[in-house]
Amino acid sequence: MIVVPISINKMEMSDFDVRTNTAHLTFQYNDGINRVLQKKLVMENTESLAGTILTELRTTAKKDNLERAREEEDFLIIKFTVEEEESERRIKAFLDRVADRIKGLRQTRVATGYLDRLSNSKKLSIDFNPKSE
Numbered sequence: 001m002i003v004v005p006i007s008i009n010k011m012e013m014s015d016f017d018v019r020t021n022t023a024h025l026t027f028q029y030n031d032g033i034n035r036v037l038q039k040k041l042v043m044e045n046t047e048s049l050a051g052t053i054l055t056e057l058r059t060t061a062k063k064d065n066l067e068r069a070r071e072e073e074d075f076l077i078i079k080f081t082v083e084e085e086e087s088e089r090r091i092k093a094f095l096d097r098v099a100d101r102i103k104g105l106r107q108t109r110v111a112t113g114y115l116d117r118l119s120n121s122k123k124l125s126i127d128f129n130p131k132s133e
Contacts, residue, residue, distance in 0.1 A: 011126050018102055044099075
């Protein structure tokens with residue numbers, strides 16, 4: 001039995017579109033090798049999106065490690081290093097922040113307020129494994 005641990009390292013928003021309520025998100029994770037998953041998502045139901053992202057991370061890790069399991073003729077088990085419910089909660093919280101930022105930009109009517117929110121929104125990211133000092 002081959003156990004592949006997945007740890008999500010960082011999530012960040014690289015771009016967004018206020019008109020279509022979409023965001024380009026980057027998920028950095030590690031399954032023995034540092035990898036990146038990029039997604040363009042419509043920010044509507046963040047709870048189901050969080051579950052979809054976890055499923056896609058698991059599927060991608062399984063596909064990337066399937067050859068090793070075939071070579072060793074063994075079973076492949078994908079396991080998150082942080083409990084799945086906790087990972088889903090963190091992803092949902094991040095997606096909620098992204099959705100709130102986009103909604104806030106939609107509701108801003110003053111040019112200076114819009115530009116301030118725009119510059120703050122482009123810096124949005126969350127680090128799953130903050131470095132302790």
